[in-house]
Amino acid sequence: MRNQIKKEFRTIPYFILLVILAVMIFYVLGKKNHGTINSKENNDYFPLVLGTDWFAQAEHGGFYQAVAEGIYEKYGLNVKIKMGGPQVNGIQLLLADEVQFYVPASYIMMSAAKQKLPIISVAAIFQKDIQVLLAHPNVGNDTLENMKNKPIFISAPTAASIWGFLEGKYGYKESQKKSYSHSLTPFLQDKNSIQEGILTSEPYLIEKNFGFKPVAILLSDYGFSGYGELLTTTKKFEEKHPKIVQNFVNATLEGWKSYLENPTLGNELIKNANPEMTDELLQFAHQKFINEKIISGGDAELYGMGIMTDVRWREFANMLIESKAFDKNIDYHSIYTLKYLNNTK
Structure with missing residues (x-):
């Protein structure tokens, strides 16, 4: 039986064996290096x-x-x-x-x-830095000076970036800081309060959703350069x-x-x-x-x-x-x- 297999194997033309072998090698290497091919393509960038x-x-x-x-x-x-x-x-x-x-x-x-x-x-x-402080209209909070001693809803990251400026230049106090959890409700409920924001977002959202145009104090206009x-x-x-x-x-x-x-x-x-x-x-x-x-x-x-x-x-x-x-x-x-x-x- 073993001799019969050898005999039949020898009858297969060598070029066919080479083709089969080449296909097998290509398949194995392709499977093995699939990630490398992708990495090579990705490495172009x-x-x-x-x-x-x-x-x-x-x-x-x-x-x-x-x-x-x-x-x-x-x-x-x-x-x-x-x-x-x-x-x-x-x-x-x-x-x-x-x-x-x-x-x-x-x-x-x-x-x-x-x-x-x-x-x-x-x-x-x-x-320009686009951070603003927002206030209700017609209550007198229309300058940074007038916002002193008023409650300010401000997040920790924003406070970290602007509070030193407000405290040092305008005399703001730690007691003014009120926790801000990215909800406008506390600001809307207290017309004397101040709210952090950015020029390109909160003014639009407040006017659209609550029907009034807030005062928006752009800090860069006050020396926050x-x-x-x-x-x-x-x-x-x-x-x-x-x-x-x-x-x-x-x-x-x-x-x-x-x-x-x-x-x-x-x-x-x-x-x-x-x-x-x-x-x-x-x-x-x-x-x-x-x-x-x-x-x-x-x-x-x-x-x-x-x-x-x-x-x-x-x-x-x-x-x-x-x-x-x-x-x-x-x-x-x-x-x-x-x-x-x-x-x-």
């Missing part, structure tokens, strides 16, 4: 995770636009956006390398300098991957330019990520970006979107030092670099 500071919204529109239009891929990047939220600490995620970029405001970066955290900002999307949505990474990542950082900056700014011109594609991704988002709120925020020149104003009119300057950082730091929010020896130069802004488009 450098993987990055961008952590945002809240649920998907217009304030992140340029990032989503860059994803939707394939702009990041054009720059050799595979960017995923990780939404933030009330319980998400973006700085911790950044330091843990769970995200490679995060978008804090200037005050948070000053706090990072105080703590000597190894993170660095490489571009500023918002030339920081940047918003700062593209920020770790110093380790920046030193190791300068070309990737440059490409991410360029692609992101291109995405924001496109979003300001026509936000349709970015907004679709935003709504997919955050089903509670509405077209009306997205449109309201987009119009605020344009009317208030949040992204394109200030130094950006001269030097282009994303710009930061030593003068602006120094003014912001000095304002906070004079307000006693930070010590005069704080090394604020350590938290930003301008070198990626000379090659932006």
Whole structure:
């Protein structure tokens, strides 16, 4: 029987055996290296995770636009956006390398300098900080000075970013702080109270849902001169991957330019990520970006979107030092670099 098998085996043409053997080898190697093939394809684009500071919204529109239009891929990047939220600490995620970029405001970066955290900002999307304090109309709370000694509903993260300024420059007191759980009800029930918010969201929501236009005090109009949505990474990542950082900056700014011109594609991704988002709120925020020149104003009119300057950082730091929010020896130069802004488009 064994001899019969050998005999029949010898009758199979060698070229057929070679074909069979080649197919078997290709199949085995293909199965074994399936992940490697995908990794090779993925490796054509450098993987990055961008952590945002809240649920998907217009304030992140340029990032989503860059994803939707394939702009990041054009720059050799595979960017995923990780939404933030009330319980998400973006700085911790950044330091843990769970995200490679995060978008804090200037005050948070000053706090990072105080703590000597190894993170660095490489571009500023918002030339104005868009944080506001909201008040009921016709009760006299129409300036920051008049809001002193009034109850202010404010979350811990927001207080961490603006309270030192309010306390130092305007004499606000800790007793004014009232816990804010992202519900407008306490504010609506007390006409003498103040509410935190952002220019591009809460004013619209209050007017639409409750029928009155709140007083909105934009802190940047009162000397809170920081940047918003700062593209920020770790110093380790920046030193190791300068070309990737440059490409991410360029692609992101291109995405924001496109979003300001026509936000349709970015907004679709935003709504997919955050089903509670509405077209009306997205449109309201987009119009605020344009009317208030949040992204394109200030130094950006001269030097282009994303710009930061030593003068602006120094003014912001000095304002906070004079307000006693930070010590005069704080090394604020350590938290930003301008070198990626000379090659932006």
